[in-house]
Amino acid sequence: GDSVTQMEGPVTLSEEAFLTINCTYTATGYPSLFWYVQYPGEGLQLLLKATKADDKGSNKGFEATYRKETTSFHLEKGSVQVSDSAVYFCALKTQGGSEKLVFGKGTKLTVNP
Amino acid sequence: GAVVSQHPSRVICKSGTSVKIECRSLDFQATTMFWYRQFPKQSLMLMATSNEGSKATYEQGVEKDKFLINHASLTLSTLTVTSAHPEDSSFYICSAGNRGVGTDTQYFGPGTRLTVL
Numbered sequence: 001g002d003s004v005t006q007m008e009g010p011v012t013l014s015e016e017a018f019l020t021i022n023c024t025y026t027a028t029g030y031p032s033l034f035w036y037v038q039y040p041g042e043g044l045q046l047l048l049k050a051t052k053a054d055d056k057g058s059n060k061g062f063e064a065t066y067r068k069e070t071t072s073f074h075l076e077k078g079s080v081q082v083s084d085s086a087v088y089f090c091a092l093k094t095q096g097g098s099e100k101l102v103f104g105k106g107t108k109l110t111v112n113p
Numbered sequence: 114g115a116v117v118s119q120h121p122s123r124v125i126c127k128s129g130t131s132v133k134i135e136c137r138s139l140d141f142q143a144t145t146m147f148w149y150r151q152f153p154k155q156s157l158m159l160m161a162t163s164n165e166g167s168k169a170t171y172e173q174g175v176e177k178d179k180f181l182i183n184h185a186s187l188t189l190s191t192l193t194v195t196s197a198h199p200e201d202s203s204f205y206i207c208s209a210g211n212r213g214v215g216t217d218t219q220y221f222g223p224g225t226r227l228t229v230l
Binding site for chain 1: 117119147154155156157159162206208218219220221222223224
């Protein structure tokens with residue numbers, strides 16, 4: 001079945017450090033790929049998405065590129081801030097009409113000043 | 114952006130009782146709502162999908178008689194955990210989607226922490 005694997009956390013960085021959170025997937029066909037963020041005490045929010053190979057999703061300084069050849073969708077940010085501290089979830093949605101999302105386990109990021 | 118609320122945010126109940134969790138889309142009509150369960154340090158696991166006015170579709174391994182889902186209107190879905198037991202303690206999250214704005218986007222509620230004593 002479809003699955004998402006993302007790097008185990010927690011990840012702790014200093015402010016202005018470079019961030020990478022790895023995400024790989026297994027799916028039939030050509031899924032849409034997403035990164036969701038969950039800030040403390042809040043619901044998941046869509047951070048960015050990509051719907052086809054080589055697409056780059058970007059938002060709030062975060063980027064991720066849909067790499068079909070490596071089945072990856074790694075999340076990156078060049079300079080993190082304390083306010084980026086949250087749990088990040090990689091997810092996929094397969095084509096074919098179903099709206100079901102398949103999530104990775106989440107990676108907790110803590111950014112220290 | 115679209116807002117989804119859940120009520121209550123946390124609930125503690127005795128074993129054997131039933132608990133109802135509400136999920137509301139506050140500023141849009143949700144043609145589809147999803148219920149997830151999240152265990153500590155684990156991913157969100159989809160429990161069921163409900164479309165307004167029709168029966169919910171449950172994922173494999175989810176007991177439909179234990180987790181009753183009602184999606185009676187375009188802004189409200191409820192999850193009732195019947196005869197709750199300690200193993201039902203978990204974090205329950207709903208999300209809502211609307212075909213009119215694209216099926217790629219689900220808007221998530223803040224979750225409900227259920228503790229069964």
